[in-house]
Amino acid sequence: MHILIVEDELGIVQFLEQGLREEGYKITTANDGSKAFELTQNHKFDLILLDWMIPKINGLDLCKAIRIKDQKTPIIFLTAKDTVRETIEGLKAGANDYIKKPFSFEELVERIKIHFRNKGGSEALSLGTIKIDLSKHIVLKNDEEIALTQREFELLTYLIQNKGKVCTRNQILKDVWDINFEYDTGVIDVFMNAIRKKLKLKIEEDYIKTIRSVGYIANDL
Amino acid sequence: MHILIVEDELGIVQFLEQGLREEGYKITTANDGSKAFELTQNHKFDLILLDWMIPKINGLDLCKAIRIKDQKTPIIFLTAKDTVRETIEGLKAGANDYIKKPFSFEELVERIKIHFRNKGGSEALSLGTIKIDLSKHIVLKNDEEIALTQREFELLTYLIQNKGKVCTRNQILKDVWDINFEYDTGVIDVFMNAIRKKLKLKIEEDYIKTIRSVGYIANDL
DNA sequence: AAAATTAACCTTAAGCAAACATTAAGTATA
DNA sequence: TATACTTAATGTTTGCTTAAGGTTAATTTT
Incomplete structure (x- = not known):
């Protein structure tokens, strides 16, 4: 805030x-x-x-x-x-x-x-046809509700709140997982996969793009 | 006016x-x-x-x-x-x-x-077929009166007054129990259980939905 | 330039821990 | 002293994390 x-x-x-x-x-x-x-x-x-x-x-x-x-x-x-x-x-x-x-x-x-x-965080976050309502704690794609777990929700929200900016793996670990030290883990990959799967985002689509050896970036198209 | x-x-x-x-x-x-x-x-x-x-x-x-x-x-x-x-x-x-x-x-x-x-009368709070009359301190489901204790009544009222918005566990503790510090207690669970039982709300019904690791949300369907 | 190597990322599944539901027993309150 | 509230204990479910194997992309070697 x-x-x-x-x-x-x-x-x-x-x-x-x-x-x-x-x-x-x-x-x-x-x-x-x-x-x-x-x-x-x-x-x-x-x-x-x-x-x-x-x-x-x-x-x-x-x-x-x-x-x-x-x-x-x-x-x-x-x-x-x-x-x-x-x-x-x-x-x-x-x-x-x-x-x-x-x-x-x-x-x-x-x-x-x-x-x-x-x-109450009622500002509506969006990414293309994806909408996040923080106060209702729901994610919509084309007005259809997508059930995400807490971590998935947090990660997606984080990426969209930083739309247009590259989020490095370290930043994500720090801000979403609260891990403030160097630590080699694969969690981010696992959750990115889950999010893309549930939202049916193909990797070659650029809504959430992988920046190899840096991190990820969300973008409207 | x-x-x-x-x-x-x-x-x-x-x-x-x-x-x-x-x-x-x-x-x-x-x-x-x-x-x-x-x-x-x-x-x-x-x-x-x-x-x-x-x-x-x-x-x-x-x-x-x-x-x-x-x-x-x-x-x-x-x-x-x-x-x-x-x-x-x-x-x-x-x-x-x-x-x-x-x-x-x-x-x-x-x-x-x-x-x-x-x-046009006292404000009637409602959630689906559940009605709350604040002035009479009565809860009805399908026009049948359900006896709730004070805390149960307060919690249900709170959820319905915030219908459509997620109520976090901390908010609930603060606003219903007046506990303003971090405190690990299971009271909320116990009372949610009691309310669901008395109102015969099945967990998979979404009138009162659990948002895991966040809180609860009441919703008309 | 093609093949081999390496590194980063994607995907899946299983173990495990945290969060929640439920019940019962203890404590406070009216 | 009966009723309601809280704590505690137990069972259940969910989802987080790890780990392992597969894939893709970049780099080096041939």
Whole structure:
């Protein structure tokens, strides 16, 4: 889960960054509005924490600007102003939630979790005619359900989440199997075989391509 | 659509009032139980948001009092995390739903819409031929009443409220048992077994499906 | 350039461990 | 003290991993 923190006060940034890192989130920070906007146009975040008062572009305008292209990513406002009017402005501009300074760290984490809970990973992953619904935990090919085991599901999801990028065998072992050391095993091959078989993907088809002596890559055609 | 907000904390009242006004609802507020009761006797509301802890009359008694004359108007409890267990009392007392603090504004609006969507009585949860009446605390299968214990009821309700979404074992432990740490226990299995047995759900039937090494999912067929 | 060699990958099947189902006994609760 | 909840023990199923043999592709040798 990748969170963007947009805040200019260094103390708060460090506090949030360190704390949220410990919670297991990947963090990127921006200390002014224009830098933040640039980041949002080139990267995908799972959630944005946005201070109301930031240099160059104010939080409200930044929120509106982000929402032009992206209606989905949850935006939570951090603000010292506790007047209701501005809350509403923020919500109208497309923010999803609002938290008043000073806030407890626990409170913030709770709020963040709420937003991830609702999302439930409902973003639909796809690869050609293959669709993955994470919240239902099903895989469809041409709208027909394909039963995969847990590991098969995880591996396929991983490849599709990294669509267009080569996944090396070591990366796969690390991210799917949690094996962080050099280890010669054939599991990946076995599972790739199972996935291709169940999804009826011929090897010469390029949806999932073998990169010999490197790894695998998933690609729409 | 006219909503009554019963809450004593001014900040929350204002936040809710303005936010819901923006959503197009007509809003009336009351900051204590007796004032709220008076309002309900002289006006008709389409929905009531009710804090658990309010001055003069507590939320639970107020709920009961309202239900003497009026069985229809949806009542949603706003409740702090650590009183969820008591909220079940609230549901028995005639509330239709509850929402845990802290909640996101979005989440609240979603819940409100759900109640307006299926208006025409208390919200009936269902799964195939299984029906749950939250206000009566009753489970029916093919119109025949099935006696469930409290925990069984809560677990089944939870699964059906999240129909179509996978409920992980950790989520279930957290939301039904309020166990927020990693803990190896077999309770879930025992209760799933009891529910399936009492409702005569065969494992190979997909109303409640086991997702191995993830959790369970409820589904209409 | 063809054949032989090697290395990486594909495929299959069997053993084994983990996850789940089920039952019963112990513990808490109302 | 009876009912419901939890833990523990046992049985069952599922699927992960290993291992072994077959295939393909790249490299080296002839």
